[in-house]
Amino acid sequence: MSRKGNLVAGAVVAVAGAVLAACGGGSSGDATGGSAGQVTVYLGRHYGIEQVFNAFTAETGIAVRFTTGRDPELRERLKTEGKNTPADVYLAADAANLELAATDGLLAPLGSTVVTTAVPAVLRDSQDLWTALSVRARTVMRAARVPDAEAPRSYAALGDARWKGKLCLRPATHPYTQSLVAALIADGGVAGAERTVRGWVANNPTYLDSDTKILEALADGTCDVAVTNTYYLLRARSEGKDLAQAVWITEGPGTHVNVSGAGIATHAPNPAGAKRLIEWLATTGQRPFADANFEEPAAASVAPRAEVAALGTYRRDPIAVERFGALQPEAVKLLDRAGHR
Amino acid sequence: MTALGAPVKALGAPVKALGASATALGAAVLAAPVVVVVASLVEPSTDTWSHLWQTRLVEMLVSTAVLAVGVVAASLVVGTAAAWLVAAHDFPGRRLLGWLLALPLALPGYVSGFTWLDVTGRQGLVMAAVVLTASLYPYVYLLTLAAFREQSARTVEAARTLGCSRWRAWWRVVLPLARPSLAAGAALVAMEVLTDVGTVRLFDVTTVADGVFRVWFGLDDRDGAAELASVLVGAAVVMVTVERLARGRARFVQRGGRDTGVAARRVRGARGIAVAAGPVVLLLVALGVPLVRLVPWAWTTVAEGQGRTVSGGAVDHLLDSLLVVSLAVVVTVVAGTALALAGRPGRARAARVLARVATTGYAVPGPVVAIGVLVCVAWLEAQGWWPAGWALAGTLGVLVYALAVRYVAVAHAAVAASADKVPERVVEAARTLGSGPGAVALRVELPLVRPGVVVAAALVGIDVVKELPVTLLLRPFGVDTLPVWVWQATSDSRWEQAAVPGLLVAGLASVGVAVLLAALARGAEMVA
Numbered sequence: 042m043s044r045k046g047n048l049v050a051g052a053v054v055a056v057a058g059a060v061l062a063a064c065g066g067g068s069s070g071d072a073t074g075g076s077a078g079q080v081t082v083y084l085g086r087h088y089g090i091e092q093v094f095n096a097f098t099a100e101t102g103i104a105v106r107f108t109t110g111r112d113p114e115l116r117e118r119l120k121t122e123g124k125n126t127p128a129d130v131y132l133a134a135d136a137a138n139l140e141l142a143a144t145d146g147l148l149a150p151l152g153s154t155v156v157t158t159a160v161p162a163v164l165r166d167s168q169d170l171w172t173a174l175s176v177r178a179r180t181v182m183r184a185a186r187v188p189d190a191e192a193p194r195s196y197a198a199l200g201d202a203r204w205k206g207k208l209c210l211r212p213a214t215h216p217y218t219q220s221l222v223a224a225l226i227a228d229g230g231v232a233g234a235e236r237t238v239r240g241w242v243a244n245n246p247t248y249l250d251s252d253t254k255i256l257e258a259l260a261d262g263t264c265d266v267a268v269t270n271t272y273y274l275l276r277a278r279s280e281g282k283d284l285a286q287a288v289w290i291t292e293g294p295g296t297h298v299n300v301s302g303a304g305i306a307t308h309a310p311n312p313a314g315a316k317r318l319i320e321w322l323a324t325t326g327q328r329p330f331a332d333a334n335f336e337e338p339a340a341a342s343v344a345p346r347a348e349v350a351a352l353g354t355y356r357r358d359p360i361a362v363e364r365f366g367a368l369q370p371e372a373v374k375l376l377d378r379a380g381h382r
Numbered sequence: 383m384t385a386l387g388a389p390v391k392a393l394g395a396p397v398k399a400l401g402a403s404a405t406a407l408g409a410a411v412l413a414a415p416v417v418v419v420v421a422s423l424v425e426p427s428t429d430t431w432s433h434l435w436q437t438r439l440v441e442m443l444v445s446t447a448v449l450a451v452g453v454v455a456a457s458l459v460v461g462t463a464a465a466w467l468v469a470a471h472d473f474p475g476r477r478l479l480g481w482l483l484a485l486p487l488a489l490p491g492y493v494s495g496f497t498w499l500d501v502t503g504r505q506g507l508v509m510a511a512v513v514l515t516a517s518l519y520p521y522v523y524l525l526t527l528a529a530f531r532e533q534s535a536r537t538v539e540a541a542r543t544l545g546c547s548r549w550r551a552w553w554r555v556v557l558p559l560a561r562p563s564l565a566a567g568a569a570l571v572a573m574e575v576l577t578d579v580g581t582v583r584l585f586d587v588t589t590v591a592d593g594v595f596r597v598w599f600g601l602d603d604r605d606g607a608a609e610l611a612s613v614l615v616g617a618a619v620v621m622v623t624v625e626r627l628a629r630g631r632a633r634f635v636q637r638g639g640r641d642t643g644v645a646a647r648r649v650r651g652a653r654g655i656a657v658a659a660g661p662v663v664l665l666l667v668a669l670g671v672p673l674v675r676l677v678p679w680a681w682t683t684v685a686e687g688q689g690r691t692v693s694g695g696a697v698d699h700l701l702d703s704l705l706v707v708s709l710a711v712v713v714t715v716v717a718g719t720a721l722a723l724a725g726r727p728g729r730a731r732a733a734r735v736l737a738r739v740a741t742t743g744y745a746v747p748g749p750v751v752a753i754g755v756l757v758c759v760a761w762l763e764a765q766g767w768w769p770a771g772w773a774l775a776g777t778l779g780v781l782v783y784a785l786a787v788r789y790v791a792v793a794h795a796a797v798a799a800s801a802d803k804v805p806e807r808v809v810e811a812a813r814t815l816g817s818g819p820g821a822v823a824l825r826v827e828l829p830l831v832r833p834g835v836v837v838a839a840a841l842v843g844i845d846v847v848k849e850l851p852v853t854l855l856l857r858p859f860g861v862d863t864l865p866v867w868v869w870q871a872t873s874d875s876r877w878e879q880a881a882v883p884g885l886l887v888a889g890l891a892s893v894g895v896a897v898l899l900a901a902l903a904r905g906a907e908m909v910a
Binding site: 081087107108111113117118123125126127141213248250253263273370373374382 | 437583588592596599602604749752757760764772773774776855856857860866873
């Protein structure tokens, strides 16, 4: 009896425990308690963000709890949770993610003059549903052995036959590539963008799903030229590894930039706290938010940190970053058609 | 016990009805998320399908088929050969090597994958097949090892007496008798390959499962992704059917008391070393390559004080993993046991059909299961009778439920393997002696299937310890399991920092492997 009894009793207790945990689960693992002074963030970007949130909490007394995840999944979660969502803020890397959240009705208007004053319009949603908080340039990288004068000055020039077998790219599955091609479509139309992408593909590129690995491939001779975000280069330099040189795009509309940004969830339990956090991140918090990841601040009045500034000034592609969202499916189809991995 | 007998007997009929309907309800609850996914086929996303047809659909189907067939074939060869060496030869280091050969099962493919990539720098279908085989062959190894140990030594002796050489006896008698285990192992490996996303993505192989995410994340078409995922459900149904057909009506019952297994031949000296070399080489590939990267990386990160994350140190993540694993194992094994007992041979056909439907979650990639669960939860919350403000999504309960949906098939198969061996006449005898069906299930069947329950717990435990996508999407605030830590590091391109959590996952999962091996050594079986 005792053995079976134990087995059954054990099972009953465990199931009861699971049910209890399920009921209380919403607030488990969060020591701060009290939702009035707390903002909940769904976080698709996680570069040293906790120190930034700690600074916000120290200044305002509002606690921040967050969960990380892949952006499309976080949006799906927001969507199905609907009115019951615990999320106040959706914070994502890549403008396409923010714009897709906006189109799906997951974000509420910010209604903040603090934000509109601080951040230029081209880096915000025209419906006021989200704002950029930092800017990252995605540009050409050359191996140190490639002379600066010979480096490509446009994305199309990466299709030049001289880079055959010497080009490293991020696969089409990554949002960075998708948004870059979305920008190419916005600037040069589908046909122009497709010519550019087919040019890359004709060079038989090496596809690596990590910007850091791409930079290492430049250093070890696998590739001569590549496309990555500049902060990966600076991050490697800060760790003592000088892997490549950044080359700004001077032909055509300029260097493609993308953003990290945030919006208030439509069904935020604490919209006031959410607004407070986003306003703080767009002003006082700009410094730590952008600096932690070697990005440029979104606020026009805040200068980038020294290492970022040392890369030199460049001409930003002036296209409104919000357009990446609507163009993303088109960009993905184009990449598939062109045979980009 | 006797004091309980009378009331239990009196309750017989109502308990039976209650038990049957509870099982049916449970099966329906487990099947719901997958049904939701498959139901998306009713209104197909024609735009997405025509785009796929014009671009990558053929590539996806072909590379999925080639990868699945290749990995299954390689796992069968490697796994069976390893099992035969260990079962039939007494060579130096046999016990240790026999144990180590199962260990690659503890190492998740998404961890060994990036170590392989770092060591070889090579991508492509062949590399993906090598890495997947290296982490999945233990399924075949464990199953066939158990089968060889269970076979009667006298069968081989008979074949030898009739003039078969040792090799011929193996080929003509031992291997065919192990056919059910081979088929079951092949099915397990194939399911894992079909639903794998992490490894194929690392090696730039576009499979159907990878396509699901291209459509969902890239084209922003969740329904199209679900439709593509139901292709996998279809493939799994075909596979299970083929496996049943391959096994035929044979039940492979061996009579004559407790079997001693295939006799091990003592090999020592040069021959012994030659026999031991096989497992050693296999282990150098399957465990050596990952460890040669993971250990130094882990050492460096710990030495630099980076062996922790936003949510805390290794202990916090370990405790989160233990919490999720223990709850998921209990719920999944209870559900799998109930389904297996209800669906025993000779029981109602409806119960077996229900079990079949409830266990399809294993054929669906984790994130798709998670979305199915979210849709079901949202529906439940939208009903008027659901208390407002009681959010379900993001609770531990929903995460555990989703993991049960994903892995109940594993638990069901293991318990059913034991349950199939319980002769119906034992149950009938208990009934004749006056016990109700509920009492029989608790007091006769459950104790008899205990070995199966232990195997189920170990297998589900190993799977859940390594599980990433469902946990990532559905975990409550502050519950960051070890695989989530791995993901946080790798998604930020910091493979080195994924070494500490990767090794901890392997360590935790190897506890499950040890339990599994011990249970199999005692004569338990892994799958029905």
